[in-house]
Amino acid sequence: MNLLFALALGLSAQTPSPEEPARLRSALPNGAITLVERLDGASSLSVQLFASTKSTSPTDRAASHRHLLEHLVARGRAGRLDQRLELSGMFLRARTFRDFMHFEISCAPTQLDEALSAIAEIMAPPSISQAMIEGELPILEQELALVPSSAILAAAAWRVAYGELGADPVGSLEHMRNATRAELVELHRELFRRSNLVLAVSGQVPVRSSSAKLASVLDGGERAEPHLPRPIRGKPGRAEAVGAFGEARAAIVGDYRSPATMATLAAALALAAQLQEAFVTYTPSRQGMVTLGRTTETSGVGLLADHLASTGAPELVELGRNLAAGWVEGQLREPSTSAFLRGALLVLGPGERPELMLDSIRGMTAGDFADGLRAFGRDRAVTIVGGAR
Amino acid sequence: MSLVLALTLAVQKPHIVEVIAPGTGRVVVQALVKLPEMGAADLAKAIALKETLLEGSRLTSRHALWAEATHAGSPPRVILMPDHLRIELAAPPGGLSRLARVLKGLLREPLLPPERVAHVLETLPFRRRPIWQVALWPEAGMPIKLARPEVLDLWRRAARADHVVLAVGGALEPGEAERAFEGLWDRVVTAPQAATPPDAQVPVRDTGTVVSVLELRGEPFSARLADLPVRILALFALGTGKTAPMTQLLREEQKLSYHQDAVLWPHALGFQPRLLVLRRLEDQEDGMTTLAGIRRDLLESVANWREVDRQRAVALAESTLTRGLLWNPLAFQPDGAIGRSFEDQLFLAAYWKLKTGEVLDEARLVRLMRLVRLEDLKEAAEAILANSKPIWIRGRQ
Numbered sequence: 125m126n127l128l129f130a131l132a133l134g135l136s137a138q139t140p141s142p143e144e145p146a147r148l149r150s151a152l153p154n155g156a157i158t159l160v161e162r163l164d165g166a167s168s169l170s171v172q173l174f175a176s177t178k179s180t181s182p183t184d185r186a187a188s189h190r191h192l193l194e195h196l197v198a199r200g201r202a203g204r205l206d207q208r209l210e211l212s213g214m215f216l217r218a219r220t221f222r223d224f225m226h227f228e229i230s231c232a233p234t235q236l237d238e239a240l241s242a243i244a245e246i247m248a249p250p251s252i253s254q255a256m257i258e259g260e261l262p263i264l265e266q267e268l269a270l271v272p273s274s275a276i277l278a279a280a281a282w283r284v285a286y287g288e289l290g291a292d293p294v295g296s297l298e299h300m301r302n303a304t305r306a307e308l309v310e311l312h313r314e315l316f317r318r319s320n321l322v323l324a325v326s327g328q329v330p331v332r333s334s335s336a337k338l339a340s341v342l343d344g345g346e347r348a349e350p351h352l353p354r355p356i357r358g359k360p361g362r363a364e365a366v367g368a369f370g371e372a373r374a375a376i377v378g379d380y381r382s383p384a385t386m387a388t389l390a391a392a393l394a395l396a397a398q399l400q401e402a403f404v405t406y407t408p409s410r411q412g413m414v415t416l417g418r419t420t421e422t423s424g425v426g427l428l429a430d431h432l433a434s435t436g437a438p439e440l441v442e443l444g445r446n447l448a449a450g451w452v453e454g455q456l457r458e459p460s461t462s463a464f465l466r467g468a469l470l471v472l473g474p475g476e477r478p479e480l481m482l483d484s485i486r487g488m489t490a491g492d493f494a495d496g497l498r499a500f501g502r503d504r505a506v507t508i509v510g511g512a513r
Numbered sequence: 514m515s516l517v518l519a520l521t522l523a524v525q526k527p528h529i530v531e532v533i534a535p536g537t538g539r540v541v542v543q544a545l546v547k548l549p550e551m552g553a554a555d556l557a558k559a560i561a562l563k564e565t566l567l568e569g570s571r572l573t574s575r576h577a578l579w580a581e582a583t584h585a586g587s588p589p590r591v592i593l594m595p596d597h598l599r600i601e602l603a604a605p606p607g608g609l610s611r612l613a614r615v616l617k618g619l620l621r622e623p624l625l626p627p628e629r630v631a632h633v634l635e636t637l638p639f640r641r642r643p644i645w646q647v648a649l650w651p652e653a654g655m656p657i658k659l660a661r662p663e664v665l666d667l668w669r670r671a672a673r674a675d676h677v678v679l680a681v682g683g684a685l686e687p688g689e690a691e692r693a694f695e696g697l698w699d700r701v702v703t704a705p706q707a708a709t710p711p712d713a714q715v716p717v718r719d720t721g722t723v724v725s726v727l728e729l730r731g732e733p734f735s736a737r738l739a740d741l742p743v744r745i746l747a748l749f750a751l752g753t754g755k756t757a758p759m760t761q762l763l764r765e766e767q768k769l770s771y772h773q774d775a776v777l778w779p780h781a782l783g784f785q786p787r788l789l790v791l792r793r794l795e796d797q798e799d800g801m802t803t804l805a806g807i808r809r810d811l812l813e814s815v816a817n818w819r820e821v822d823r824q825r826a827v828a829l830a831e832s833t834l835t836r837g838l839l840w841n842p843l844a845f846q847p848d849g850a851i852g853r854s855f856e857d858q859l860f861l862a863a864y865w866k867l868k869t870g871e872v873l874d875e876a877r878l879v880r881l882m883r884l885v886r887l888e889d890l891k892e893a894a895e896a897i898l899a900n901s902k903p904i905w906i907r908g909r910q
Contacts, residue, residue, distance in 0.1 A: 213828035262768035450586015
């Protein structure tokens with residue numbers, strides 16, 4: 125079983141004190157959010173910037189432009205950011221998700237200032253030329269050829285459930301080819317508007333003084349009106365995912381905090397434990413999908429999901445609860461995954477935190493779990509099968 | 514890793530690497546079972562083992578195994594690599610004796626249900642793996658007609674006292690691991706593990722995707738060589754990071770590939786240096802010609818390395834070994850590099866013991882890498898490139 129977007133590392137539990145809290149979350153006047161978490165015993169420090177996509181268009185074209193922009197911005201203004209970081213043993217990773225663009229710098233706890241300097245460079249208006257755009261396209265073409273079947277299956281499920289609002293964050297070369305310098309500069313300005321930003325740091329660092337440093341990086345800019353996307357209800361269905369091998373069932377879920385969503389996650393993990401080489405994909409959000417699939421074989425997932433959806437599988441309740449709680453707790457043990465989960469939730473709002481997921485998981489009843497299983501049934505889920513290119 | 518105590522209890526079997534880390538809030542047990550050099554038949558048996566071991570044993574049913582091994586929130590795992598098979602179980606603090614009982618059953622009396630073994634072997638020809646797994650291990654997954662007794666035979670040859678290292682870590686008391694596994698082996702088998710099987714492994718016909726794998730495969734070497742730090746550092750210098758020559762040349766300048774890496778891959782003889790490039794080829798493009806160009810250009814790049822290239826490699830190696838940087842050449846798992854989870858770091862400690870006979874001392878390894886001179890680093894990288902064999906696994910057009 126493999127839960128995508130899951131890592132774990134055991135570290136000492138943090139010990140809060142009145143002077144120095146274990147974790148400090150700040151909502152700045154300009155709408156940006158910072159989080160510093162002290163993980164005692166952690167040898168690494170993770171510094172992560174999230175640029176919410178909530179005020180940008182949800183279309184395929186915009187998603188494609190975001191992915192292209194991520195490639196260009198990650199180079200830094202002079203194109204030498206990686207060189208500077210790697211010479212100090214630091215590493216920058218950039219990724220584009222549906223809800224946000226994400227930059228992570230892995231470094232030593234003593235390198236916070238250098239990491240924040242790099243973050244500031246990423247946030248600054250980029251120097252993009254048309255030649256740079258054209259030079260990036262062949263690399264993106266190679267990247268798109270590598271998109272794994274699990275991602276293709278999940279993207280197809282989003283498309284069925286949410287239509288145009290379920291655009292694949294990987295994007296398409298066709299839209300990238302048509303991107304202009306002006307469009308990307310404007311997209312950067314919109315994405316990196318302060319009210320769209322979350323800066324999260326996790327590791328063995330002093331909380332208050334580090335929090336002040338983060339705030340100074342995000343300083344400035346006027347507060348924008350919060351953008352509240354209109355929730356839409358996903359719909360079940362069936363589709364073929366061209367270029368993918370395997371099959372998937374994707375359950376449509378609502379807010380990440382709700383008991384129903386967490387029961388669906390628990391059900392997915394319990395189902396995956398019954399299958400060889402199954403994967404579960406879930407990114408906590410206001411609405412979304414928990415995708416259960418397998419890319420080594422083309423059958424078995426749907427049969428099992430339908431069978432257990434009909435029985436409710438009470439014998440799997442404890443297994444599902446343990447695996448779901450274990451997944452969340454596992455994320456919170458290590459700087460990189462903790463900053464990622466906490467930061468991804470703060471993109472949704474300043475009060476959002478993974479402990480709310482744990483509350484729902486621990487309170488899950490056998491009935492909740494049975495409902496979670498039923499969400500993977502043929503009539504309620506999205507069924508995706510791989511298809512030839 | 515929060516390493517309070519790392520010691521090897523080698524005076525009596527079983528071989529145990531114990532890592533005490535109270536803050537992990539769980540106990541993790543891994544059994545690393547050394548495998549013989551595998552031909553196609555043994556490999557199919559090993560795959561069947563990997564996929565059926567967690568069906569339980571005569572001591573613990575499947576249901577009991579899963580119930581016992583998921584209290585800590587992580588599922589039990591079996592991971593297969595060319596030189597070993599790893600069983601991993603976790604439990605809340607205090608659960609070590611129960612895990613030991615589960616593991617003892619799996620090592621000595623696994624059920625390996627015949628119908629499950631048959632299903633695995635029947636479906637092997639139709640399986641697909643992610644492209645990076647295919648690149649790392651193109652030989653895995655060939656269809657062979659076998660039955661449970663043959664699968665069990667491989668396990669009996671492999672899972673024995675002198676070929677198993679147990680890694681026990683987490684919230685433990687000193688010596689607790691030794692006590693928990695006392696009497697694990699009640700008989701000592703001294704016969705050789707196995708002769709090298711006569712049948713060679715067969716590489717896959719294609720990658721199963723539109724992407725080709727282009728590889729420069731270096732010569733395997735012993736894990737006990739004195740110059741191991743230089744050889745590993747050469748892989749960091751060649752391929753780790755976005756400013757490494759593999760990325761700068763092949764991705765940034767020539768736009769050949771998005772994913773390219775230099776890896777240290779497990780081999781029955783020790784380790785094998787490998788340079789891997791994933792590329793969707795142009796129409797009529799010949800992969801071997803492209804590979805020849807890659808080798809030529811990388812050799813030219815290495816010849817021009819300066820002190821800053823050495824410093825960058827040392828810095829990233831230090832980050833990997835002391836802080837668990839995820840981007841590194843230590844490809845000791847099916848998906849590639851070893852990670853920074855407690856489980857991964859525990860595994861690394863035990864695997865190092867299995868391969869080199871010594872406890873991993875990260876600080877010492879970093880010190881030795883810092884002492885590597887630029888000229889020696891260049892020589893090691895040139896040797897990898899010059900002595901490597903070009904391999905092209907075609908994509909589907």
